Amino acid sequence: MPGLRAKSEAGAGTSAASKTQATLGTTVGTKSLEFAYSRGAAPVITDLTLELPVGAVTAITGKSGSGKSTLLYLLALMITPTSGSILWNGVSASALSDAERSRMRATEVGFIFQDALLDPSRTVLANICEAALFAGMPRHQAVDRARELAVLFGVEHREDHRPGEISGGQAQRVAICRALLTHPRVIFADEPTGNLDNDSADVVWQALADQASLGATVVVSTHDRTLADRADLEVCL
Amino acid sequence: MQEQWSGIPRISDVLRDAWDNARAQTATTITLILVLATVCFAIVVTTGQSAAAEARVIEQIDGAGTRLIALSDDGGSAGILPQAPAAVAALSDVSWAFGLGEARDVTNPILSDGRAAARALIGDMPPDVTLTQGRFPLHGEAMVGIDAAQDLHCGRGLCTVQDVNSAVDPVGVVGVFQAHGPLEHLNGTVLVASDPTGDSALRYVYAMATNVAVVDRLEAVLASSTPADNPAALTVETPAGAIALRDVIAGRLGAASRQLMGVVMGVGAVMIAVTMFATTISRRRDIGRRRALGATRSTLIAGMLLQTALSSCAGAIIGTTAGLIVLQETTASLPSPRFVIAVTGLALLLALVATTPIATHAANRDPLRILRVP
Numbered sequence: 001m002p003g004l005r006a007k008s009e010a011g012a013g014t015s016a017a018s019k020t021q022a023t024l025g026t027t028v029g030t031k032s033l034e035f036a037y038s039r040g041a042a043p044v045i046t047d048l049t050l051e052l053p054v055g056a057v058t059a060i061t062g063k064s065g066s067g068k069s070t071l072l073y074l075l076a077l078m079i080t081p082t083s084g085s086i087l088w089n090g091v092s093a094s095a096l097s098d099a100e101r102s103r104m105r106a107t108e109v110g111f112i113f114q115d116a117l118l119d120p121s122r123t124v125l126a127n128i129c130e131a132a133l134f135a136g137m138p139r140h141q142a143v144d145r146a147r148e149l150a151v152l153f154g155v156e157h158r159e160d161h162r163p164g165e166i167s168g169g170q171a172q173r174v175a176i177c178r179a180l181l182t183h184p185r186v187i188f189a190d191e192p193t194g195n196l197d198n199d200s201a202d203v204v205w206q207a208l209a210d211q212a213s214l215g216a217t218v219v220v221s222t223h224d225r226t227l228a229d230r231a232d233l234e235v236c237l
Numbered sequence: 238m239q240e241q242w243s244g245i246p247r248i249s250d251v252l253r254d255a256w257d258n259a260r261a262q263t264a265t266t267i268t269l270i271l272v273l274a275t276v277c278f279a280i281v282v283t284t285g286q287s288a289a290a291e292a293r294v295i296e297q298i299d300g301a302g303t304r305l306i307a308l309s310d311d312g313g314s315a316g317i318l319p320q321a322p323a324a325v326a327a328l329s330d331v332s333w334a335f336g337l338g339e340a341r342d343v344t345n346p347i348l349s350d351g352r353a354a355a356r357a358l359i360g361d362m363p364p365d366v367t368l369t370q371g372r373f374p375l376h377g378e379a380m381v382g383i384d385a386a387q388d389l390h391c392g393r394g395l396c397t398v399q400d401v402n403s404a405v406d407p408v409g410v411v412g413v414f415q416a417h418g419p420l421e422h423l424n425g426t427v428l429v430a431s432d433p434t435g436d437s438a439l440r441y442v443y444a445m446a447t448n449v450a451v452v453d454r455l456e457a458v459l460a461s462s463t464p465a466d467n468p469a470a471l472t473v474e475t476p477a478g479a480i481a482l483r484d485v486i487a488g489r490l491g492a493a494s495r496q497l498m499g500v501v502m503g504v505g506a507v508m509i510a511v512t513m514f515a516t517t518i519s520r521r522r523d524i525g526r527r528r529a530l531g532a533t534r535s536t537l538i539a540g541m542l543l544q545t546a547l548s549s550c551a552g553a554i555i556g557t558t559a560g561l562i563v564l565q566e567t568t569a570s571l572p573s574p575r576f577v578i579a580v581t582g583l584a585l586l587l588a589l590v591a592t593t594p595i596a597t598h599a600a601n602r603d604p605l606r607i608l609r610v611p
Binding site: 069070073076078079098099102103104105106107109111113117119121122126130131132133134135136137138139178182190 | 244246247249251253262529608
């Protein structure tokens with residue numbers, strides 16, 4: 001039975017936090033959530049009700065196949081539940097149209113993937129700016145903000161490089177820059193440290209903790225015990 | 238202070254993104270350019286050539302008078318009034334009209350061995366009648382056709398003509414004309430510009446319809462619209478045979494090449510669809526990532542269609558230009574600009590139609606299945 005376990009107070013701000021902008025919080029939660037991949041199939045998630053608080057990092061943990069990524073994608077409104085609902089600030093967001101949910105992701109969500117998932121045909125700077133296109137953020141503002149984030153995460157000297165020319169750790173930092181470009185209120189990270197060494201994993205974790213300290217709702221799906229232990233809350237599936 | 242974005246992509250940014258994608262995905266872009274260039278080239282050198290030939294033949298048929306309608310007073314009892322040409326020319330479907338009076342023999346009083354038919358002329362001369370010497374006549378003056386000028390020995394258009402059967406004063410000739418196409422028979426006559434407010438009856442009124450399609454309608458109303466003492470005695474002649482021939486040629490001459498165009502377009506559509514399908518398969522994680530970053534399905538579809546449109550435009554322009562160059566070099570006859578624009582537009586439309594289901598399918602894929610790392 002999945003449960004929500006409080007572990008510590010929300011993380012304090014750090015150097016990166018002091019340079020990123022404060023966000024207004026958005027609570028994300030579920031109510032009687034159930035999800036199955038197809039009609040008649042055994043549900044991956046059953047009767048899950050929880051509320052993920054603003055200003056905290058929540059880790060979603062569990063065994064392989066327990067539905068960690070599925071829950072993350074459900075919370076991020078990328079898929080719709082079989083029954084129950086996804087609540088954003090107490091309102092059922094899963095009932096919205098696909099276009100409305102997409103617009104919410106574009107304007108309020110930052111998404112970090114396990115393998116960075118950068119566009120190999122574009123430069124680092126263009127990859128960071130990609131999120132601006134869908135948010136409707138003016139290009140000049142996006143470029144300024146992307147450069148600011150690149151400096152913050154130490155990839156400014158790589159901004160004209162292609163993803164194939166940078167390391168895995170740098171790629172994940174670029175992915176974090178892309179996720180933070182539009183000042184998101186909610187950040188989802190799917191196994192963000194899965195392919196990284198300890199130093200790079202620390203950078204990623206710190207970035208997430210910084211955003212939480214600034215008022216963002218941060219949700220991380222992970223099987224990394226160390227990372228889960230550092231989270232403020234844990235949802236164990 | 239946090240900014241609130243609209244969540245609606247800016248058109249300029251979507252265009253820029255499509256351009257960047259077209260530049261980044263060189264294999265797709267080159268393939269689309271090649272396919273569209275081949276389609277347009279094939280259509281221009283086959284159907285385009287046929288269309289040009291068809292246009293030439295139809296132009297020749299039209300030149301022979303598919304639009305010319307002749308009202309005649311064969312028995313001389315209809316009494317066509319001098320105001321008739323102006324009344325007919327005022328009809329909306331008529332480009333021009335003029336009337337000719339009864340023929341009478343005239344000769345050059347100085348060198349009287351030659352004779353020609355002279356007719357009173359009322360109305361403006363049509364574009365098919367051009368001056369080779371002198372000017373158009375004022376009332377009471379005359380101009381002679383190029384054949385009549387030879388018969389009457391009118392050197393450089395300066396002569397007089399006189400009725401052989403009456404003692405009226407000679408009429409000054411101020412110009413020589415050449416009539417083309419259906420009015421070519423006028424080259425042997427002398428036309429004496431006459432007063433439209435006079436009382437002499439006309440024997441013929443020629444009217445040019447604005448297009449072939451209205452000839453039947455004009456035929457039905459022309460007799461009753463023409464000022465005459467006895468309109469029932471008027472005979473209306475239309476080139477029905479030429480019109481029928483024109484319709485047959487317009488329908489059949491290009492039929493085979495139009496069928497070929499259909500096949501070329503069909504093959505082109507399949508190739509475009511296959512190319513775009515392969516592209517979306519290879520880009521499925523890109524598409525999934527974009528969905529996660531907030532792209533709506535319609536934004537993704539629009540982006541792919543724009544990318545196709547950019548590549549297709551380049552291919553269509555290259556193929557059409559190459560086809561026109563080949564036609565110019567080999568046959569020296571080019572299809573009309575309308576045909577060229579239509580082919581380019583049709584090819585572009587074809588590319589977009591072929592891409593739409595592929596783009597829609599790609600945009601509707603489940604992002605979870607695409608993005609999950611095993």
